[in-house]
Amino acid sequence: MEESEAELISAVLKGDRAKFEPLVAKYSPRVFATARRYARRESEIEDIVQEVWLKAFDKLGSFRGEAPFEHWLMRMTVRTCYDFLRGHQRNRESSFSEISEPEEDWLERFVADPGHAAEDADAARLLINRVLEKLAPDARLVIQLLEIEDRSVKEIAELTGWSVPLVKVRAFRARAEMRKILARMTKDKYL
């Protein structure tokens, strides 16, 4: 018979390390999906996920079981991704001169007729990833969670450990920063 999550966690806490493996197998797809939103290289993604699971194992004693294990794990994942962003800010320095041809075409189509530029185009996805990489870590996290994953301010506060007013302030600043980056990108290309 398959053991419940609570039973697995309690067995791990009693010293049966092997019981941690089913938890890793079950939740790794979600942790990988989250990490892929913040890191591009597969080696970096694997490092983030590895760090999340090692932290989860070390801090399992602090899991009180009041909320689902997945929520606790996702909080840890988001915070590890934020730490990763803070440690890897080198990409923000680059200019927009390296925009690929399809991205340039997409932007030209948008300039000519905004309704004509498809949202599902690969070029649009490449462009938004480029813009996200230029945002400050806190701005990127807020834009990702609030605008892209469509989470509420309260949820973001719980995930990040920030207060609700702080999330609101950071969201306001993040949107402004994103507009500034878009303005710079279009200025680089069209002025």
Place this chain on the structure above:
Amino acid sequence: MNLAELQRKLTAAARRQAPDERVPYAFEKRIMALIAERAAVSGRILLAQGLWRAAVSCVAVAAVCGAVLFFTPASVDNSNDLSQDFENTLLASVDQADTAP
């Protein structure tokens, strides 16, 4: 250019990106191996720390005993000779037997 519209379009493009949930082959085994390795290393570290602490305490006790012995003047008074007293006590019954008529 309408920046607000560009922002909306690009955000919508990001939202359409399906999350990639691929997990490398046997990733959970790798994590379990790392956890086991760390546990073994931390066990060895704990043992080494314990041994070092024990060694330091032994050296400290030896140093204190040495200092006490070094700074305590040697007694020349035989009345305080413990070894003599000990021997007298042990051989008291034999002495009594010898002196008895």
